[in-house]
Amino acid sequence: MxxxxxxxxxxxxxxxxxxxxxxxxxxxxxxxxxxxxxxxxxxxxxxxxxxxxxxxxxxxxxxxxxxxxxxxxxxxxxxxxxxxxxxxxxxxxxxxxxxxxxxxxxxxxxxxxxxxxxxxxxxxxxxxxxxxxxxxxxxxxxxxxxxxxxxxxxxxxxxxxxxxxxxxxxxxxxxxxxxxxxxxxxxxxxxxxxxxxxxxxxxxxxxxxxxxxxxxxxxxSEEILHNVLPVPIAQRLRTERGAIADSAPSVSVLFSDIVGFTPVSEALTPEELVALLDTMFREFDALCDRRGIEKIKTVGDAYMAVAGLPTPDDDHAASLAELALDMQRTLARLSPTWPSPIAMRIGIASGPVVAGVIGQRKFTYDLWGDTVNTASRMESHGRPHRIQVSAATHALLETRYAFSDPQVVDVKGKGPMTTYYLLGAT
Known part of the structure; x- marks a missing residue:
C-alpha cells in the first residue's frame, strides 16, 4: 500500500x-x-x-x-x-x-x-x-x-x-x-x-x-495590452502616472459606418451578427497593420482609425486613402455573405489632434479635436459606397488621386464646408 x-x-x-x-x-x-x-x-x-x-x-x-x-x-x-x-x-x-x-x-x-x-x-x-x-x-x-x-x-x-x-x-x-x-x-x-x-x-x-x-x-498580458493600446503608449503607461496626452500637428482620421446594418441585425441571431462583424473588422485590422495605421476603436458597426499616430507618417493622408479604398474592396468581397445588401460610408479629415489615454480603468487610446469631429461628419454626411474627404485632406492628395468636383455640404455643428469624394489613384 x-x-x-x-x-x-x-x-x-x-x-x-x-x-x-x-x-x-x-x-x-x-x-x-x-x-x-x-x-x-x-x-x-x-x-x-x-x-x-x-x-x-x-x-x-x-x-x-x-x-x-x-x-x-x-x-x-x-x-x-x-x-x-x-x-x-x-x-x-x-x-x-x-x-x-x-x-x-x-x-x-x-x-x-x-x-x-x-x-x-x-x-x-x-x-x-x-x-x-x-x-x-x-x-x-x-x-x-x-x-x-x-x-x-x-x-x-x-x-x-x-x-x-x-x-x-x-x-x-x-x-x-x-x-x-x-x-x-x-x-x-x-x-x-x-x-x-x-x-x-x-x-x-x-x-x-x-x-x-x-x-x-x-x-x-503584453499581447493583450498591445491589442488595446499602441506599443509606445503601453510602454509609457508602465512608467508614467496620470493621463498621457500628445498633440500632433498633422494626422489623418478615418471613420466608416455600415449602411443597412439595422435590417441585417434584425435578421440574424446575435451570434451570427457578431461573427459577420468580426470577420469584417479582422480584415480591416489586417489592412491597418499592413499600412502602419493605428486602429482606434469600433463602436457598433462603426470603425475609426488614424494615420500618423503614435508612429509619425509624413504621408498619412495617402495611407488612409489607400486604406479606405481597400476597405471598399473588402466590403464588396464580403457583402455576398451577408443576408441583405450593405454599403459603407467613409469619411476622412486631416489636421491637428490631441491623442492619449485618460481615466483609471479600462484604458483606451483615443483622439480629440476638430479634425476628429470633421472626419466623423465627413462619414455621417457622406453617401453609401463613397469616400468623402475634407478640403485639408484633398489638398494633401490632389496631385496623386482623382476626386469628384468640389461640393458644399452644410455640416451639422460646423456650417457649410467644401468636401470631395475620393475616386481612386490617378
Whole structure:
C-alpha cells in the first residue's frame, strides 16, 4: 500500500510539472530543449567556480597526502599536479563551442578522469588508506553534482564510474568479507548521490517551469495590452502616472459606418451578427497593420482609425486613402455573405489632434479635436459606397488621386464646408 501511494504521488507530481512519469524530462520536446539550454547556460557559469574549488581541494589533499603516506609521496604529488592541470585545461576549454554544446558529456568525461585518478591511480602509487581514497572520490562526486548541475543521465554515468572505482580500491577484492565491507559504503554513497542529484534537478526543473509559466503569462498580458493600446503608449503607461496626452500637428482620421446594418441585425441571431462583424473588422485590422495605421476603436458597426499616430507618417493622408479604398474592396468581397445588401460610408479629415489615454480603468487610446469631429461628419454626411474627404485632406492628395468636383455640404455643428469624394489613384 505504501509503495502504491508513493508511486501515485510521484506520477501526480510529474503530471503537474508536465514531466514523464519516471524520467526527469518534460513531456513537451520544446520545453525540454529550452530547459537544457537554460540549464547548460547556468552550468557554464557555475563551471568556472566549480573548477576553482576543484583546484583548491586537490591542492589541499596534496598537502594532506604527506601526513598519510609513508611511501610513494612523489608519485602521488605528480598525480595531484596532473589533476590540477586537468582542472586548468578544462577551464580554458569552456569557451569552445563544442564544449558548450556538449557540457554534460564533457562533465562526465572530466569526472571519470578525476575519479580514476583519485582512486585506482593513487592506490597504485602509494599506501593510501581505503577510506581516505573513498572520501576523496565521494567529495568529488557530490561536489560535482551540486556545482556542475549534472542531469540524471550524466549522474547515472558518473555514479557507475564511482562504483567501479570504489570496488577497485585496496582490499576490495581481498575475499568475500572484504568485498562486502567495500560494497556497502560504495553503494550507499552512490544511492545518496543519486537522491541528491534527483532532488536538485527536480528543483531546477520546477524553478524553470515556474519561470516559464510567469514569462508566458507576462507575454500574454503584453499581447493583450498591445491589442488595446499602441506599443509606445503601453510602454509609457508602465512608467508614467496620470493621463498621457500628445498633440500632433498633422494626422489623418478615418471613420466608416455600415449602411443597412439595422435590417441585417434584425435578421440574424446575435451570434451570427457578431461573427459577420468580426470577420469584417479582422480584415480591416489586417489592412491597418499592413499600412502602419493605428486602429482606434469600433463602436457598433462603426470603425475609426488614424494615420500618423503614435508612429509619425509624413504621408498619412495617402495611407488612409489607400486604406479606405481597400476597405471598399473588402466590403464588396464580403457583402455576398451577408443576408441583405450593405454599403459603407467613409469619411476622412486631416489636421491637428490631441491623442492619449485618460481615466483609471479600462484604458483606451483615443483622439480629440476638430479634425476628429470633421472626419466623423465627413462619414455621417457622406453617401453609401463613397469616400468623402475634407478640403485639408484633398489638398494633401490632389496631385496623386482623382476626386469628384468640389461640393458644399452644410455640416451639422460646423456650417457649410467644401468636401470631395475620393475616386481612386490617378
Amino acid at each position: 505504501g509503495a502504491s501511494l508513493i508511486r501515485a504521488w510521484v506520477h501526480e507530481r510529474h503530471a503537474q510539472l508536465h514531466m514523464k512519469r519516471w524520467m526527469l524530462e518534460f513531456d513537451q520536446p520544446a520545453a525540454e530543449r529550452d530547459f537544457r539550454t537554460y540549464d547548460d547556460d547556468n552550468g557554464l557559469r557555475a563551471a568556472r567556480f566549480a573548477l576553482v574549488v576543484g583546484v583548491l581541494f586537490t591542492t589541499a589533499y596534496g598537502a594532506v597526502d604527506a601526513l598519510v603516506l609513508t611511501d610513494g609521496l612523489l608519485a602521488a604529488s605528480l598525480i595531484r599536479l596532473a589533476l590540477v592541470l586537468v582542472f586548468v585545461g578544462s577551464g580554458l576549454t569552456l569557451r569552445l563551442p563544442v564544449v558548450r554544446r556538449h557540457l554534460q558529456v564533457g562533465s562526465v568525461l572530466l569526472l571519470s578522469l578525476l575519479l580514476l585518478g583519485l582512486g585506482p591511480a593513487l592506490a597504485a602509487v602509494g599506501d593510501f588508506p581505503t577510506e581516505y581514497l573513498r572520501t576523496s572520490a565521494t567529495i568529488t562526486l557530490l561536489g560535482a553534482i551540486g556545482l556542475l548541475r549534472l542531469r540524471m543521465h550524466a549522474v547515472v554515468a558518473t555514479i557507475a564510474v564511482f562504483v567501479a572505482v570504489g570496488l577497485t580500491l585496496p582490499g576490495a577484492l581481498g575475499g568475500v568479507d572484504a568485498l562486502g565491507s567495500h560494497v556497502a559504503p560504495t553503494v550507499g554513497i552512490a544511492a545518496i548521490a543519486w537522491v541528491v542529484a534527483y532532488a536538485l534537478e527536480r528543483l531546477r526543473r520546477t524553478d524553470f517551469q515556474r519561470q516559464r509559466e510567469v514569462e508566458q503569462e507576462r507575454a500574454r
